[in-house]
Amino acid sequence: MYTFSNRLRLFAIISFALGAIMVGLSFYNTPADIPEMKAMEAAHGHDSGHGEAKHDDGKTAHHDDQKTDAAHATEDHHAEKTADAHGAEAGHHGDAHADEHKLGQLQNKPWAAIYVAAFFFMMISLGVLAFYAIQRAAQAGWSPVLFRVMEGIGSYIIPGTITIIILIAISVGELNHLFHWMDPELIMPDNDKFDKLTYGKSAWLNGTGFIIRAVIYSSIWIVYSILSRRFSSRQDDATDNSNFKKNFRLAAVFLVLFLISESMMSWDWIMSFDHHWFSTLFGWYVFASMFVSGITVIALVTIYLKSRGYLEYVNDSHLHDLAKFMFGISIFWTYLWFSQFMLIWYSNIPEEVTYFLTRIDDYNLPFFGMLALNLIFPLLILMNSDFKRLNWIIVIAGVIILFGHYIDVFNMVMPATVGPNWSLGLAEIGAVLLFLGLFIFVVFTALTKKPLLAKRNPFIEESKQFHY
Secondary structure, eight states: OOOOOHHHHHHHHHHHHHHHHHHHHHHHTSOSSHHHHHHHHHHHTSOSSTTHHHHHHHHHHHHHHHHHHHHHHOOOHHHHHHHHHHHHHHHHHHHHHHHHHHHHHHHHHHHHHHHHHHHHHHHHHHHHHHHHHHHHHHTOSSOGGGHHHHHHHHTTHHHHHHHHHHHHHHHHTTSSOSSGGGOGGGGOTTSTTOOHHHHHTTTTSSHHHHHHHHHHHHHHHHHHHHHHHHHHHHHHHOSSSHHHHHHHHHHHHHHHHHHHHHHHHHHHHTGGGGTTOOOTTHHHHHHHHHHHHHHHHHHHHHHHHHHTTOOTTOOHHHHHHHHHHHHHHHHHHHHHHHHHHHHHHHHTOHHHHHHHHHHHHHOHHHHHHHHIIIIIHHHHHHSSTGGGGOHHHHHHHHHHHHHHHHHHHHHHHHHHHTTTOOOSSHHHHHHHHHHHHHHHHHHHHHHTSSOSSOTTOTTHHHHHTOOO
């Protein structure tokens, strides 16, 4: 039986507590109104938004050109005064609207940081559940010695999805403005903010349906996690393979439901941030990200447990296979990313290409940095077959892959919620530490509940002897 070490437990608690404090401070430092925002900007001596100076300079130059043209073209003194008065009033309203918009983005920033971290750790557990179900449905002979590790990581799906549902409920309750389509004025035909596209999608994108679907997705994943662990545990003490067969049938059903629910979840929980934009590849793209992240965490947890003297039947061939999956799915993710990007960029349809223009203009470093982390580093590090058998190489590659896919989620969420006012600061680091602590505590507590070897699995002897 695995024993949760005091040192790791303390690390998880400190990480959670420190993250909570940092997130709390980020909320405290968020401006409450426009005067406070202006005062904070003045105290820092510059605007907080990345790339905003560029846009402001363009507006200023355009405004100066207009004034010069008016000076040359105007002969009537009264008309000139009237035009200037209207221009000043329009400029005042424009500045007020811009300030209000920026304040909303800054107030979204801590919430968006929490959402990104919450979704990232939830998707790791969901990716592991999918990988585990595939092993069960395929009746794989190499992986049963790793089943208990997968079951432990998959157990995080319960707090992970509950956290997301709470964040969604907070948004539906209008306690934040992460999802722009939730603004009720957008679907009021007689309102100045009325948006025809949002109105057209309101049958799907509405608060009630959003929460109901979130509960349905989560219920499917949670039920599979609980039942699969229960059948696996019962198989240890069984005299026949009935529980193994139940797990096989359950995995086959789950994989069908998973493919449907995961695609719909990606539309709701991620793509609806940019609710005017859509991609038919998006469900697969999010799946690839969660799949490689989940497999990477299986490898990292396995290496940690091996270093503590557990999992004696896991050898370098098992780790080699996990590293092969890390490498292969990283290439698959790149294929999906490029397919989605290339088709949209080449067609150059304004309502589609805007999604990538926003990220290239305002998120240049995380956008292209994500490609380097998720493609170039795994390609260079894990291409060599011998490297896949070295634990320290797998750990380095795993940390890079996980950071890269966190940035991937960051790029999917932040542009629509905080605009150019992004950073990797107090809120972002704090949120990662908070959910990292929770993730470690839940996963390693689950690992203490059962022996780390699934003793009565029909393929356990084959898995023990797995070498090539």
